[in-house]
Amino acid sequence: MRRRLGLVIRYCTSGSYRFCYSSRGTPGGATPSLLLLHGFSASKDMWLPIVKHLPRGQHVVCVDMPGHEGTTRTGAQDYCIQGQVARIHQFVKSIGLDKRPFHLVGTSMGGNVAGVYAAHHPAHLSRVTLMCPAGLVFPTESEFIVRLREMEKTQQQGSIPLIPTTTQELESMLKLCCYTPISLPKQLLRGLLDNRVPNNDFYKEVFMEIVGEKSRHSLQERLHLITSPVQVIWGKEDQVVDVSGAAVLQAALPNCQVELIENCGHSVALERPRKSANLIMDFLSKKEVNGGNAKKLS
Structure with a gap:
């Protein structure tokens, strides 16, 4: 699919670090x-369904986030949100993307990183799109967050819903992330799981960093620093990070453009790729964002 879409895999290095x-x-x-910027435990390829619907002449770059897929795996200092922002900035400079303002898009964990990046490096951005970003204080807690809080309170060492170890847990994760049920043959589920399990220790390390005290509300804490025009895209049925976060962003960034997608869960790029690409x-x-045209939330 990558080849068919004309995407080429590339590597760049900054010191001993490889992106x-x-x-x-x-x-x-x-x-x-x-x-x-992709989300937790995904890779650059999660964007393929969206890239398919982007104009062929549009310059697009999909990077593996720190430690994910082909990007160097180091340690906790690079996995907290601030650490990831620093690495992404390093990447931007390495490939010369900082020579003119670019448009930054991030989803979930990547949305948290994109928002914090926008707060710290406004001069590099033309605008930013946050797709169901983490890192906010949510008025309504999602099913996923409620389960995490329970685990925290009881200090359970149970499995984290986003880090499956069995095909049943993988099916549960897909149900959690998607509003429209995804039915995959057992053999394909097994193959997906076999690809993920060797990385589970790494995923757990990243997860503990991004839900830890330093990173949990990192976007919320920096909203006042964001000056770039912001677009918010959110699936109304998101069970991972609740759609009530969109109202938080609109209150803090009055001119942001909010798009709520009906019958769509957390995996917006997978469930509504054409709609996302068009938005x-x-x-x-x-050319400019008119606050009067921003969609108001009901």
């Missing part, structure tokens, strides 16, 4: 470059 990314097109076109391109192509 793996895929890209298509060249910077300097009619629209700003797009940099896409991102519409926002990317705007």
Whole structure:
């Protein structure tokens, strides 16, 4: 699919650190470059369904987040949100993306990173799209957060719902992340699980960092520093990070453009790729954001 879409896998190094990314097109076109940051335990390839619906001439870069897939795996200092922001900034400079303002898109954990990046490096961005980002103080807690709190209170060492160890747990994770049920043959589920399990210790280390005290509300704490135009895209049926976070962002960033997608869960890029691609391109192509046109939440 990557080849069919014209994406090429590339590597860049900064000192002893290596980033793996895929890209298509060249910077300097009619629209700003797009940099896409994936969520926890995913990879650059999670963006393929969206890239499929982007204009062929759009310069797009999908990077593996710190420690994920082909990007160097180091330690906790790079996995907290601030650490990830520092590494992404290193990546931006390494490939020369900082030469002109670019459009940053992040989902879930990547949305938290994108928001904090926007707070720290406003001069590098033309605008930012946050897709169901983590890192906020949510008025309503999702089913996932409620379960985490229970585990925390009782100090259970049970399995983390986003780190499956059996095919049954993987099916539960897919149900948690998607509103529309995904039915996969057992053999495919087994293959997906076999790919994930060797990384589970790493996933657990990252997870403990991003839900830890330093990172849990890192986006919330920096909302006042964000000056770039912001677009928020959220699945109304998100069970991982509750859609009530969209109202939090709109209250803090009055001119942000909010798009709530009906019958869609946490995995917006997987469930509604065409809609997401169109929303991102519409926002990317705007000359200015008019607060009066921002969709108000009911």
